[in-house]
Amino acid sequence: MKTLVVGGAGYIGSVVTRLLLDQGNEVVVLDNCSTGHADSVPEGAQLIQRDITESDGVLAGAGFDAVLHFAARSLVGESVEHPSKYWHTNVIGTRALLDAITEHQVPKLVFSSTAAVYGEPDVMPITEETPARPTNTYGATKLAVDMMITGECVATPLAAVSLRYFNVAGAALGAGERHTVETHLIPIALDAVIGRRDKLTIYGDDWPTPDGTPIRDYVHVLDLARAHVLAIEAAQPGEHLICNLGNGDGYSVRDVIAAIEQVTELPLPVTVGPRRAGDPRSLVASADRARDRLGWRPEFDLQTMVRDAWDFRRTTATGPAAAE
Numbered sequence: 001m002k003t004l005v006v007g008g009a010g011y012i013g014s015v016v017t018r019l020l021l022d023q024g025n026e027v028v029v030l031d032n033c034s035t036g037h038a039d040s041v042p043e044g045a046q047l048i049q050r051d052i053t054e055s056d057g058v059l060a061g062a063g064f065d066a067v068l069h070f071a072a073r074s075l076v077g078e079s080v081e082h083p084s085k086y087w088h089t090n091v092i093g094t095r096a097l098l099d100a101i102t103e104h105q106v107p108k109l110v111f112s113s114t115a116a117v118y119g120e121p122d123v124m125p126i127t128e129e130t131p132a133r134p135t136n137t138y139g140a141t142k143l144a145v146d147m148m149i150t151g152e153c154v155a156t157p158l159a160a161v162s163l164r165y166f167n168v169a170g171a172a173l174g175a176g177e178r179h180t181v182e183t184h185l186i187p188i189a190l191d192a193v194i195g196r197r198d199k200l201t202i203y204g205d206d207w208p209t210p211d212g213t214p215i216r217d218y219v220h221v222l223d224l225a226r227a228h229v230l231a232i233e234a235a236q237p238g239e240h241l242i243c244n245l246g247n248g249d250g251y252s253v254r255d256v257i258a259a260i261e262q263v264t265e266l267p268l269p270v271t272v273g274p275r276r277a278g279d280p281r282s283l284v285a286s287a288d289r290a291r292d293r294l295g296w297r298p299e300f301d302l303q304t305m306v307r308d309a310w311d312f313r314r315t316t317a318t319g320p321a322a323a324e
């Protein structure tokens, strides 16, 4: 199979690229490397360093069987401060890609959507029927793209799957998280263990949860990558399938801290700060549809995610710690 991975120099895109190559597929990566890293693209994949808005020239006459689309701005706080950047990159960029997909009749598309489209629902677990009410521009732009894709699948024979990720963690196949601006709990906490940061700040411990810290559903990046390959196989012409990807288990920030101290056998210095604007109390997935429609079964637990992220971070992460 010949695949185009848009955003294949980023964290999740580079793991999926490696998995596709391991399975004998041809992979071309389109990435402008604005947040991704050219050296995250493995040997064996061709990197075209160009913007998503120039995807027409990449797809023309190339005979791709599928496009996997990961390229996006994905920082919630930044999306609230600079909404225009998010609408331009995530929505207008994807519009250009969709036009090229239609023009050049690429039969299949898998899109990285997010749990952020759901906002702050009261009822857990979250199913794909839970009303999508994003509470920040990042989630709104991803929902807008999901809607554009639905329209495309009505109007054309495109076979599309949107995968709504919950909290992705871990490392696999030699690739892991290397964000220049890191906001995620596990890499920040691991940096505090290594001493690249002074401490982890817990964003509030007065939440209405059993230990006072927010609850999330963590999913291993290799489980997530496997779901993409299954999604390509499951995609049906003229259908836009939307699936949540999570383990269905909720872990609090304190649970994650305990797992990190257990795996690393080192103390994690923490302090409690104020809540982070826009953080929901609890997000836990129902992935029943991914199980039924994709045949997807997540294999890895939180311990494994932390262990793999730890192995990756202490051996490969470089550069100064980001300011807190």
Ligand code: UDP
Residues within 6 Å of the ligand: 167, 183, 184, 185, 186, 188, 200, 201, 202, 203, 204, 214, 215, 216, 253, 276, 279
């Ligand atoms: N969190 C925290 N301190 C940090 C980073 C994150 O307490 O330095 C908390 C955050 O409030 C949330 C959870 O960890 O409850 C997961 O946050 P992350 O940014 O990893 O993912 P999100 O759920 O926001 O997509």
